[in-house]
Amino acid sequence: MLFTIHLSLAQTTLELKGKVYADTGDPLQAIVSIHELGKYTVADPEGNFSFVGLNEGIYHLHITHMGFRSYSKNVTMTQESPTLSVVLKSSEILMDAMTIEANPFKNGPLEQSQTILIVDREFLNKNNGGTFANSIEKLPGISTINTGVGISKPVIRGMSFNRILVNDRGIKQEGQQWGADHGLEIDPFDVDRVEIIKGPASLMYGSDGMAGVINISPSGFKQNNEIELNYSGFYRSNNDMYSNSLALDGNEGDFVFRGRFTTQDFADYKIPADRFSYAGFILPIHENRLKNTAGKERHFSLMGGVQKSWGYSTLSVSNFSQNAGLFVGAVGIPNSYNLRSDGDFRNIDIPNQKNSHLKVIWNNSIQIGKSWMEVDLGYQRNQRQENSFPHNLGVGQTDFGNLALALDLDVYTANLRFNKQHNEQTQSIVGFNFQKSKNEKSGFEFLLPDFTSVQGGLFYFGEYKALSNLVFNAGIRLDRAMHNIQEHLQPLYQNGRPTGQIDQRNPDIDRSFGNLSGSAGLSWVFWEDFNLKFNLGSAYRIPTPVELATNGVHHGNFRHEVGNANLNGERSYQLDLNLAYSKPKFLITLSPFWGYFDQYIYLAPAARFSTLPGASQLWNYRQDNAIFTGFETITQFNPVKNLSFSLGLEYVYSHNLNSGLPLPLTPPFSSLLGIDYKLPEFSKIFGEIFLFAEYRYVSTQDRVDRNERTTPSYQLLEMGLGWDINVKKQTLKFQISGQNLTNSIYFNHLSRYRLLNLPEQGRNISFNLNIPIRVR
Structure with a gap:
């Protein structure tokens, strides 16, 4: 270097x-x-x-x-x-103002053959849902799996967990993403730009990019000798959430630096119901608040580096810290006694979970001759603790106290990419990815054993510009992975006392996997206003240690999950099409997709309950051939200046070719209608004021797997007002909005509390404030 x-x-x-x-x-x-x-x-x-x-x-x-x-x-x-x-x-269309860079070396919509969505800081502020995943779920094809309020993870076209790769500053986020109750540990205020690739993206990013990739980017470097402070405040009435985030960003003589500190505190959230049914019993919800769903979060990030004519080199350190209560009915069997209110809606009682995610990332962009090389090195330490009373789970006194489960994951990552422009028509990228993971467990419960994983891949991607409006691209990738999983012997208890016997939850597992995959596509702009994108890819995913070896009660999911040591890698053959028609006042895109999955790995509910204490239904990891297909559409229409209409539609159809049934946890059809209007007559005096309203309709989901619940349809209404005020060349942004304004009782098919027949949040009023302060 x-x-x-x-x-x-x-x-x-x-x-x-x-x-x-x-x-x-x-x-x-x-x-x-x-x-x-x-x-x-x-x-x-x-x-x-x-x-x-x-x-x-x-x-x-x-x-x-x-x-x-x-x-x-x-x-x-x-x-x-x-x-x-x-x-x-x-163009009056907001989407036309976004520049696409989903491929780290690409720029502009012409060179992309996949369906890509892009959102910026303004979109994230407007749709702040308390977590990063909830802030992007209004995009077509994107939904979320929620566990209460503070825990959510994204879903792309009906697939989630280890089929979605999340890149933060060029490094794959590793935070035990295999569990629905493991949220995406990203500070929602520390995100400036998000690029979402829908469809097979394993070629450039690796095994976990089978369903798509979410690229999270910080803001660009400030100009030389420029320093800015920024304050963001956020409040949600439903769970009395207070969020405060302060950032400093600057550039001093080619030395770039950035820092942020965020706090979030929230109380038990409210639902529009005073009771729920579980296992044939009617149980109370006191004062419409779900007991012990409060939480606290403290996050920070620091970045420093140099920006020179040869490129840049920066070092980032960040930590995400969360302490969140788990609904008392999530651990053990819910009953009227443990659901009684304790009079304090902000305390965090047992059961609870504590999560900490430390990241150290070194990013480099280096010019070599007329070409460019990117090097990203990262270290992550993810620590997760679940605390509960041993007697609630049929366990007596142990050396772990109330520590039911602890999972400590260390991950080392290295990425290298070299981009060469051969001539005006041709360029290529050669890249390498490497990752080593080590997990250690603790606590009186068992879910996942100790393991060490090593995986790496080589790829080549080439692009040929046949005409000024026609681009072809193709690539190939070779992957190799190894899992070393240790045997676990779990002590057995009876009536809270150890029996002296042990149960082998999983044997020693030593597996290796190899793969060759590739993709090809084109982007063709014809008749000036039409853009056709076509991508055909074969992706490969390596079974994770949790799919091979888990065998325990996953309380946040309300089920006993059992892995399968004989699972093979899964392969997909996916076709993605995107047709966009854009005029200055009108835009419509249609994105159909189709995928055949050979040996698709999934959790399926069994027709029996677990024998473990405090458990519910038994779920097994299985492999079957499957098909995923569906579409998304986006429409924007600006009939007159300052007035905008938008409509988004999404539908996913899944089919298990072995059972003839749908796959579990498939999101239902959804539509989102939006209206935005700016008040130009006030802009010169009071600043820019805009109004917006959104109506969402979600259909009944009755295409479910065996032993899976159906979910009725629902409708939601949201309205808001925004105000951008110019004060001494600074723009202050204020917004007030209301979600679920009709206080509807509805169920999210993907919510983990759906299994307890608990509805989602009731009416909520949000306040959002952003104040930039130019220091120099």
Whole structure:
């Protein structure tokens, strides 16, 4: 790396200059950025922009401005590079202002052959649901699995857990994502941009990208000698949630730095019911609050590094810390006694869970000649503790006290990617991924044994630009993985006393897996307003240690889960199509998908209950051939200026080819209708004010697996008001909104509390405030 930097510094630095116009000929103060360097600038009132201190090479230039389609271009810098002249086409469609970079080396919608959704900080603020996963569930094709309020994980096209890969700053997030009660441990305020790839993405990202990838990106580096403070506050009335987040971001002489601290505190949440039914009993809900669902969160992140002409190098340290209560009916058997209110809705009692996720990430973007290399190294330590009373689970006094389960996971990750532009038509990427994981357990209960996993992969991705409006791409990947899982012997108890006998929950397991997979696709812009994307891929997923060896009560899921040591790897053959038609005031996209899964691994409910104390139904890991198909549509219409209508539809159809039944936990058909209106007559005096309303309809889900509950349809109404106030060249953003305004009683088919017949949250009023403060 030092040698490469030395060579780059020896080059004569260049200046990239340009001017941005609207299609009317007027200059634009657009945002212009260079992806590889993390640099951005804002054009002056005459539309002029410049970047100084560049080396010879190829750069990806991005230009965006609200009310116009985004623009992207590969720029080759030489001594004779001319001044650029860029014309942006007007568009009332907000999606056209987003620049796509789901592939780390790609830019612009033309070069993507997969269905991709992009959201920014403004979208996340508007739809803040208390967790990162809940903030993106309004996107078509995205849903969430919830355990109460503070715990949620994303679902893409009916698939979740280890079929969705979450990248945070280039490193795959590893947080025991195999459990529905294990939330995605991401600070929702520490996310600036999200890129969601729907469909097979294993080629670039590895085994867990079978259903899709969620790329989480921080904000771009500030300009030189610029420092900014930012405060974000958030309140939810339903569970009295208070969120506060303070960030500092700056650039001092090419030294870039960033820091954030976030706190979230919430009480037991309210549901529109005073009772629920379980196992034939009617049980009370006191004061409409679900007992012991309060929680506390403390998160921080720090980043520092250098930004030079040869690229950048940054080191990030972050920690996510959560202490959350578990509904008392989630551990053991719920009864009227343990459901009685204790008079304190904010205390965190037993049972509860404590989660901590530490990440250390070193990101590097380095110029080598005219090509670019990215190196990402990461270390993660995920610690999870579940506390409960031993006697509730038929266990007597133990050396662990109330520690029922502890899982400590250490993960080491290394990614290397090299991008080379061969000529104006062809470029390629060669990459390598490596990961080592080690899990250690503790506590008086057993769910998952100790294990060590090592996996790695090599890939090649090539792109050919046949015409200015037609791009082909294809790639191939080779993977190898090994799991070493230790035997576990669990002591047996009777009437709370040890019997002296032991039960082998799982044997020693030593398995290795290999795979070859690939994909190919195209993106074709025809008739100027139509964009056709087609992608055909074969993905491969390696069975996880939990699927091979788990054998215990998963209380947050209300079930006894049993693994299968003989599982094979699963393979998919997936087809993804995306057709978009875009005019300045109208956009419609249609995204059908189809996938055949050979040896699909899933948890299926058995027709009997577990014999373990405090357990419920028995669920087994199985393998069958299956089909997933469905579609998503997005429509935006701006009939007049400042008025916008949107409609999103999504449908997933799953079919088990062996049983002839649907697969469990398939989301139902859903639609979301939205209306936004800005009040231009007040903007000059009071700042920009906008109103919005959303209506969601979710159909009945009666296509369920054997022994799985059906879920009735429901409707939800949300409305809100936003206000952007300009104070001394600073823009303060305030929003008030209401969710489930009709206080409807409804059930989320994917919610873990659905198994207890508990409805979702009742009416909620949210307040959101964002205050940027320019220090320099």
